[in-house]
Amino acid sequence: MLRLSWTQPEDLAAHALVAARLDGLDVSALEDELVAAGGSLTAPVSGATPERADEGLRATAARVTEAATALPRPASLLEREPDAWASMALEPPTVPVADGLDDRLRGAWLGRAIGCLVGKPVEKIPRDGIRAIAESTGRWPVRGYFTEQGLDPEIAARWPWNRRSRPTSLDGVIDGMPEDDDLNFAILALVAQERATAGELTTSAIAQLWLDQLPAGRVFTAERIAYRNLLSGDEPEVAAVRGNPFVDWIGALIRADAYGWAHPGDPAPAAELAVTDARLTHRRAGVHGAAFMAGAAAVAVAGAGVEAAVEAGLACVPSGSRLADAVRLGQSLAASDRDDEACLDELHRAYGHLHWVHVLGNTALLVLAALRGRDDFARGVGLAVAGGWDTDSVGASVGGLLGAAGTAAIPADLAAPIRGVYRTTLAGFDGVRFDDLAARTLALAEAGS
Numbered sequence: 001m002l003r004l005s006w007t008q009p010e011d012l013a014a015h016a017l018v019a020a021r022l023d024g025l026d027v028s029a030l031e032d033e034l035v036a037a038g039g040s041l042t043a044p045v046s047g048a049t050p051e052r053a054d055e056g057l058r059a060t061a062a063r064v065t066e067a068a069t070a071l072p073r074p075a076s077l078l079e080r081e082p083d084a085w086a087s088m089a090l091e092p093p094t095v096p097v098a099d100g101l102d103d104r105l106r107g108a109w110l111g112r113a114i115g116c117l118v119g120k121p122v123e124k125i126p127r128d129g130i131r132a133i134a135e136s137t138g139r140w141p142v143r144g145y146f147t148e149q150g151l152d153p154e155i156a157a158r159w160p161w162n163r164r165s166r167p168t169s170l171d172g173v174i175d176g177m178p179e180d181d182d183l184n185f186a187i188l189a190l191v192a193q194e195r196a197t198a199g200e201l202t203t204s205a206i207a208q209l210w211l212d213q214l215p216a217g218r219v220f221t222a223e224r225i226a227y228r229n230l231l232s233g234d235e236p237e238v239a240a241v242r243g244n245p246f247v248d249w250i251g252a253l254i255r256a257d258a259y260g261w262a263h264p265g266d267p268a269p270a271a272e273l274a275v276t277d278a279r280l281t282h283r284r285a286g287v288h289g290a291a292f293m294a295g296a297a298a299v300a301v302a303g304a305g306v307e308a309a310v311e312a313g314l315a316c317v318p319s320g321s322r323l324a325d326a327v328r329l330g331q332s333l334a335a336s337d338r339d340d341e342a343c344l345d346e347l348h349r350a351y352g353h354l355h356w357v358h359v360l361g362n363t364a365l366l367v368l369a370a371l372r373g374r375d376d377f378a379r380g381v382g383l384a385v386a387g388g389w390d391t392d393s394v395g396a397s398v399g400g401l402l403g404a405a406g407t408a409a410i411p412a413d414l415a416a417p418i419r420g421v422y423r424t425t426l427a428g429f430d431g432v433r434f435d436d437l438a439a440r441t442l443a444l445a446e447a448g449s
Helices: 007-021 030-036 056-068 075-080 101-122 127-136 154-157 182-195 203-213 223-231 258-260 265-276 286-298 306-314 322-335 341-349 359-372 379-387 391-403 412-418 434-448
Strands: none
Touching: 007 030, 007 056, 030 056, 030 258, 030 379, 056 306, 075 391, 101 127, 101 182, 101 258, 101 379, 101 391, 101 412, 101 434, 127 182, 127 379, 127 391, 154 434, 182 258, 182 265, 182 434, 203 223, 203 265, 258 265, 258 286, 258 434, 265 286, 265 359, 265 391, 286 359, 286 391, 306 391, 322 341, 322 359, 341 359, 359 379, 379 391
């Protein structure tokens, strides 16, 4: 039986109730309704439970999901977390662009791919499992690709690799960069900007681009719900929220880098475009994650350094938002005298109650890892992955920020297996070279300067 993740009513309902409670809503009546029908209030970690529910439970779960996601959010939350760029009313400052932009763009694309690939085989494995695997194979602390060589069979059985990623993402078998949504979305953001008329990009244009070029099976969480809603005939503004429990998750953040890369030194237009894109699928913290990442990427690729990039990203989100709090926690821990493990302990105390794909914990981890790894690409990516949440996405984001220092910042042993090539089902891009993507990004940047 096909059990498509992130779409089954009996699985979405628990996520919708969790999201509503996190937003400060009382959903006890909806919880009682779901439980009375035989449902669970425990949201599935992997996106889908093994068995299909009976039709009565499925119908109840669908009603509960629609009701919980449609409930008006508290006015205090909406005031603190505006998520349309105009209502955010932010003016992040520009920075000068240093010589060597072409090389920094190549490094950003390649670094994003490497960071993603390091994290792919351990996606969905918690922090203690990642450490057990790395220690068993002599690769702790994590500083590069995982391997099966020397892996204790008991540890392998307890912490199985991500089954979709294992065949192509372990050391010794990597042959080019395998497909991943963290790279697909970067390419789509590039294409969206190339297609934009008179420099204008709309959320509807992003929706049309997805329908034209993005296979439905290559999207997850909020993106999968929005895609479903678009196919049902919803307009983009409705597609983002109808029955969508994942509006505060990380999906929009992972789509934002290329908006920053195409606007080096100028975080405001980069963040505005990322928000326009993000509103197809996300709201509030989810949108703020995209704005942060675009602003940070814009300043990083200008050559200003990771600290300045993080500050620029922070300037692109409302100061009183939960996302801003997450960024500031990551900054504070990175500047502290605690070792990396103690910092991860603190992050898990702060955000461990959230799902591993939620944007808040992952953003705090991203900031910590990027700042701790500012002079050491392998350390930064390794720390992002060792944090044990959305390993491939945070690894990709950190890799993009650190790679933006230039290709010389990327260890040759991490770059070599990728061979500069990306394998994807995106129409017209299978086998594309990262250098070519960087050249197209440079053309956008030069056209806008």
